[in-house]
Amino acid sequence: MLALSVIGMTPSHAITGAVRVTVAKAGLVVGAGAGQGTLTLRHRVYAFTVQGLSLGVTAGASISKLYGRADHINELNDFAGPYTVVGGGAALVGGVSGVRLKNDKGVVITLTGLKVGVEAAVNVSSVVITLDQSRSMPN
Numbered sequence: 001m002l003a004l005s006v007i008g009m010t011p012s013h014a015i016t017g018a019v020r021v022t023v024a025k026a027g028l029v030v031g032a033g034a035g036q037g038t039l040t041l042r043h044r045v046y047a048f049t050v051q052g053l054s055l056g057v058t059a060g061a062s063i064s065k066l067y068g069r070a071d072h073i074n075e076l077n078d079f080a081g082p083y084t085v086v087g088g089g090a091a092l093v094g095g096v097s098g099v100r101l102k103n104d105k106g107v108v109i110t111l112t113g114l115k116v117g118v119e120a121a122v123n124v125s126s127v128v129i130t131l132d133q134s135r136s137m138p139n
Contacts, residue, residue, distance in 0.1 A: 017041035017070045017079070019109055021050060026061035039070060039079055039131075040139055046076065047135040052085070052127030062117030064097045070109045076131070078105040085125035101127065 021037030032052070039046045073079055083101040097115040102108050 014072045014074050014106075015041065017073055019066075019068050019070050019111060021048075021066050021111065023050060023064045023066065024062075025064070033127075035064075037066075041070075041073065041076065041079075043139045045137050045139050046079075047132045048080070049130050049132065050127050051130075052125050060118040062097075062115045064113055064115045066097060066099070066111035066113035068109060068111035068113075070107055072106045072108055074105075076133075078103075078107050080129050080131045081105065082126060082128050083107075083109065085127055 018040040019037060021035055023033050023035030025033035034049070034051045036047065036049050039048060070079060081103050083103045085099055085101045096112070098112045100108065100110050
């Protein structure tokens with residue numbers, strides 16, 4: 001019985017990609033941000049843009065340079081689309097930032113990095129990632 005259940009299992013083909021993104025953000029209660037980044041996946045680098053809004057405790061303006069990973073990608077198009085974000089950070093000239101994003105396809109992006117500016121934020125956000133496959137290149 002055990003042998004039959006093991007034979008019936010299919011291996012997961014989900015992979016992990018490396019993510020780099022720079023985001024500029026400003027706001028007071030409601031924040032808005034936009035940025036651009038790259039996803040390195042299967043020996044290729046894909047450019048993308050990110051745009052979003054946040055609602056919560058947000059005050060100030062900042063620029064964040066974030067690095068991390070995107071997990072549970074089954075195919076490239078899983079990466080693009082809307083994400084829900086829960087994260088926080090603080091900066092007074094320089095600081096740290098961390099964020100975790102998840103989309104409805106199961107992709108989870110975890111980012112940390114440096115933040116420059118004057119901002120304090122603890123909020124729930126929604127962002128949209130758009131891939132620009134015309135600017136992809138071999139890694």
